[in-house]
Amino acid sequence: MNVAAIPTINSDRLQDAIHQLASIGALPNGGVCRLAFSDEDLQARKLVEFWMMEAGMDIHIDVAGNIIGRYAGKSISKSTSMGAFATGSHIDTVTVGGIYDGCLGVLAGIEVVRVLKENSIRLNHPLEVIVFTDEERSVIGSKAMAGKILEQANYYSRLDGTSIQSCLEKIGGDWSKIQTAKRDKSEIAAFIELHVEQGGVLEHLNLPIGIVTGVVGQYRFAVNITGRANHAGTTPMNMRKDALVAASQIVLAVNKIAVETPGEQVATVGYLNVSPNATNTVPGNVDLRIDIRDLSEEHLENLITKIRNEITAIGMKTKTEITIQQTLHIKPTLAAPKIIHTIKEVCQQLNINSTQLPSRAGHDAQEIGRITDMGMIFIPSRGGISHAADEYTSPEECTLGANVLLQTFLQLDDILSD
Amino acid sequence: MNVAAIPTINSDRLQDAIHQLASIGALPNGGVCRLAFSDEDLQARKLVEFWMMEAGMDIHIDVAGNIIGRYAGKSISKSTSMGAFATGSHIDTVTVGGIYDGCLGVLAGIEVVRVLKENSIRLNHPLEVIVFTDEERSVIGSKAMAGKILEQANYYSRLDGTSIQSCLEKIGGDWSKIQTAKRDKSEIAAFIELHVEQGGVLEHLNLPIGIVTGVVGQYRFAVNITGRANHAGTTPMNMRKDALVAASQIVLAVNKIAVETPGEQVATVGYLNVSPNATNTVPGNVDLRIDIRDLSEEHLENLITKIRNEITAIGMKTKTEITIQQTLHIKPTLAAPKIIHTIKEVCQQLNINSTQLPSRAGHDAQEIGRITDMGMIFIPSRGGISHAADEYTSPEECTLGANVLLQTFLQLDDILSD
Numbered sequence: 073m074n075v076a077a078i079p080t081i082n083s084d085r086l087q088d089a090i091h092q093l094a095s096i097g098a099l100p101n102g103g104v105c106r107l108a109f110s111d112e113d114l115q116a117r118k119l120v121e122f123w124m125m126e127a128g129m130d131i132h133i134d135v136a137g138n139i140i141g142r143y144a145g146k147s148i149s150k151s152t153s154m155g156a157f158a159t160g161s162h163i164d165t166v167t168v169g170g171i172y173d174g175c176l177g178v179l180a181g182i183e184v185v186r187v188l189k190e191n192s193i194r195l196n197h198p199l200e201v202i203v204f205t206d207e208e209r210s211v212i213g214s215k216a217m218a219g220k221i222l223e224q225a226n227y228y229s230r231l232d233g234t235s236i237q238s239c240l241e242k243i244g245g246d247w248s249k250i251q252t253a254k255r256d257k258s259e260i261a262a263f264i265e266l267h268v269e270q271g272g273v274l275e276h277l278n279l280p281i282g283i284v285t286g287v288v289g290q291y292r293f294a295v296n297i298t299g300r301a302n303h304a305g306t307t308p309m310n311m312r313k314d315a316l317v318a319a320s321q322i323v324l325a326v327n328k329i330a331v332e333t334p335g336e337q338v339a340t341v342g343y344l345n346v347s348p349n350a351t352n353t354v355p356g357n358v359d360l361r362i363d364i365r366d367l368s369e370e371h372l373e374n375l376i377t378k379i380r381n382e383i384t385a386i387g388m389k390t391k392t393e394i395t396i397q398q399t400l401h402i403k404p405t406l407a408a409p410k411i412i413h414t415i416k417e418v419c420q421q422l423n424i425n426s427t428q429l430p431s432r433a434g435h436d437a438q439e440i441g442r443i444t445d446m447g448m449i450f451i452p453s454r455g456g457i458s459h460a461a462d463e464y465t466s467p468e469e470c471t472l473g474a475n476v477l478l479q480t481f482l483q484l485d486d487i488l489s490d
Numbered sequence: 491m492n493v494a495a496i497p498t499i500n501s502d503r504l505q506d507a508i509h510q511l512a513s514i515g516a517l518p519n520g521g522v523c524r525l526a527f528s529d530e531d532l533q534a535r536k537l538v539e540f541w542m543m544e545a546g547m548d549i550h551i552d553v554a555g556n557i558i559g560r561y562a563g564k565s566i567s568k569s570t571s572m573g574a575f576a577t578g579s580h581i582d583t584v585t586v587g588g589i590y591d592g593c594l595g596v597l598a599g600i601e602v603v604r605v606l607k608e609n610s611i612r613l614n615h616p617l618e619v620i621v622f623t624d625e626e627r628s629v630i631g632s633k634a635m636a637g638k639i640l641e642q643a644n645y646y647s648r649l650d651g652t653s654i655q656s657c658l659e660k661i662g663g664d665w666s667k668i669q670t671a672k673r674d675k676s677e678i679a680a681f682i683e684l685h686v687e688q689g690g691v692l693e694h695l696n697l698p699i700g701i702v703t704g705v706v707g708q709y710r711f712a713v714n715i716t717g718r719a720n721h722a723g724t725t726p727m728n729m730r731k732d733a734l735v736a737a738s739q740i741v742l743a744v745n746k747i748a749v750e751t752p753g754e755q756v757a758t759v760g761y762l763n764v765s766p767n768a769t770n771t772v773p774g775n776v777d778l779r780i781d782i783r784d785l786s787e788e789h790l791e792n793l794i795t796k797i798r799n800e801i802t803a804i805g806m807k808t809k810t811e812i813t814i815q816q817t818l819h820i821k822p823t824l825a826a827p828k829i830i831h832t833i834k835e836v837c838q839q840l841n842i843n844s845t846q847l848p849s850r851a852g853h854d855a856q857e858i859g860r861i862t863d864m865g866m867i868f869i870p871s872r873g874g875i876s877h878a879a880d881e882y883t884s885p886e887e888c889t890l891g892a893n894v895l896l897q898t899f900l901q902l903d904d905i906l907s908d
Contacts, residue, residue, distance in 0.1 A: 269724065271721060271723075271725055273729075303850075303851060303877070304760050305708070305781075306687065306688045306849075306850045307689055307756070308690075308691060309745075309755075309756055311690050311694065316762060317745050319738075320737075320742050321742065323734055323738040324735065324738050327727075331728075338723065338726065338727055340732075340769075340770075342722050342734075342769045343768060343769045344773075345767070346762050349760070351758075351779040352781055353760045355759075355762075363769050365722075431724075432725075433723045456721075456724065456729070
């Protein structure tokens with residue numbers, strides 16, 4: 073391929089789109105509030121649909137409310153025999169979100185199609201840009217497409233308590249048919265999501281591109297420690313059953329196991345409540361939550377075994393009673409080696425430095441990766457900050473990420489059309 | 491002294507008094523709510539004043555609202571030349587208190603006077619039984635008698651926020667003259683308080699009497715740890731500043747220093763708050779409180795230096811910023827050796843096993859010990875429980891304690907009248 077002839081992202085057009093979308097639900101502090109199913113979300117969806125049409129895509133809203141914009145492939149006969157390439161992300165935000173999280177993935181996808189169209193390029197594969205429904209809370213859109221929706225409608229709710237079931241209709245979905253949203257590899261041959269890192273690894277390494285090796289699996293545990301509340305003055309040290317001393321040992325054991333075990337796992341005690349929480353009372357009870365994430369399910373299981381053993385020993389040593397309850401289990405999704413390889417090749421060709429890293433936050437790609445080959449491209453988040461008004465990624469970084477996405481689809485199209 | 495002739499506590503009468511007093515403010519769970527200055531407190535004070543009169547005491551309410559019942563000494567001329575012996579405690583309770591804490595000390599004092607009167611005994615010293623005002627919250631009664639009241643009236647308040655200043659009048663006190671409540675050794679030659687242990691040492695050792703070596707001094711510190719709140723998924727272990735990891739190290743360092751340093755100190759982290767306290771966020775800030783108690787001010791200072799050094803090292807190691815603010819400093823009060831010795835002699839004569847131990851809770855004796863010779867007699871608390879409805883000490887244990895109090899005054903009267 074002649075380097076001079078490489079089709080290229082229009083940086084200004086991409087930035088315009090990001091800032092136009094950010095104006096819907098904009099907050100005075102520079103952040104954005106666009107909760108799924110809100111008026112702002114509905115308005116933003118309309119704008120994105122408009123842009124998709126303008127870029128030459130056909131639009132379909134599936135029963136989960138996902139917006140699927142489809143840019144047809146080169147030859148109708150050939151493309152019907154092969155699944156689509158897909159990209160995209162989400163445009164809903166947390167209560168105070170940044171303007172790049174999710175939106176970049178959708179808008180870069182539309183920009184890729186715009187570039188293809190203005191260069192009169194059609195891939196062998198159709199190319200879909202997907203806006204997944206409610207990634208920030210229920211992940212209902214990508215879960216439905218992966219066929220992972222539970223039967224119990226009341227499991228899925230919005231922040232204000234209203235049911236997702238009751239909200240789907242206003243974005244064009246239909247809860248009663250939600251199970252039919254499932255797609256498979258014959259329909260989607262590969263899914264690649266561009267996203268800001270939401271962490272500080274790329275900035276720390278001063279690298280513009282991260283090639284995601286997979287989205288980590290996640291376990292959560294609720295741990296309750298019962299000691300004996302007692303007078304902090306009159307209870308000698310050797311007669312105490314101090315629940316906070318036991319809890320502190322658990323916090324440090326979890327941290328030590330995460331730090332010292334070879335691997336890239338993270339483990340955190342982010343929540344801890346002491347009872348009765350009075351300066352002159354030996355703590356009688358502590359409630360804490362452990363969160364553990366890693367790319368390997370087997371490695372996660374080993375870590376959890378280590379942590380459980382430590383907790384048992386701590387209970388004995390501190391004469392406290394400790395219960396452990398698992399509250400969450402999300403399995404890891406690995407990126408497809410051929411997508412990782414193609415992104416890496418693209419970076420080398422474009423003289424872009426990159427590194428491979430896991431995604432330790434959840435993404436729609438995690439769900440779609442359960443039904444087809446998945447890949448993700450990360451670009452830096454300043455200060456590792458996300459889900460906050462000061463989330464920031466420079467225009468140059470956004471453009472570079474979108475160019476890598478574009479070139480990856482072009483090359484993958486060659487590889488997979490053989 | 492002929493053992494058969496020893497005047498002896500009337501166990502039934504003492505129990506009757508305890509249970510009659512307990513009926514004022516009685517709670518359905520067996521506990522009692524008699525907050526200082528409440529209607530229940532006023533009613534209880536009237537009953538105690540009635541019993542004091544009945545036992546032959548003259549009653550005086552001082553400007554701090556303390557009830558001082560005085561049983562005159564043997565010879566008016568001789569007794570005016572010597573200070574009084576005093577005993578007593580308090581009859582106010584915490585919100586849900588037990589029926590022995592404080593009340594036992596007052597009622598045993600009255601019972602001692604009843605026994606002296608019915609045996610037609612007068613000591614060389616006058617004997618005062620004192621009900622100190624509001625021990626459970628402001629300790630205003632004994633502090634005033636020790637001359638330790640701060641000028642700022644608004645420093646002293648009730649649980650509901652009303653000022654002590656405004657309440658004193660209804661129990662016969664007068665805030666404007668509060669500094670005149672101060673007494674000295676010429677007025678009170680010795681003060682001995684009988685109290686339930688409120689801890690589990692005596693029960694653990696299976697001993698009926700504890701001879702208090704002093705009331706511990708107490709320091710409190712507010713510690714604030716600032717790390718950096720961050721995503722628990724996307725922040726690698728080596729890029730964290732986890733305030734809860736630092737806090738856990740502090741909790742364990744405080745515990746280790748208290749456990750491993752030779753001595754009888756106690757140190758506790760009873761209060762700890764995590765922020766933002768979310769399962770998927772690395773803790774950014776922790777607020778905790780340290781409480782340290784010991785009989786020796788010098789030892790306390792050494793412990794605090796150790797703890798401060800550990801905290802500094804933890805701050806460096808965890809890359810967190812830690813501030814330490816002292817919020818309380820109460821100096822220890824040692825019991826007078828001659829009173830300890832006399833109580834010990836009495837126990838030996840009565841064939842009662844005893845041990846010496848510090849009081850790690852505050853008591854009126856701690857304040858009165860600042861102006862005169864002080865001693866305390868502890869009797870067991872079942873399960874070490876106090877400030878709770880199931881606080882319990884058996885009638886036999888109460889009687890034994892009151893007998894030791896009676897005999898101690900009898901013998902001390904001989905010793906100090908020479």
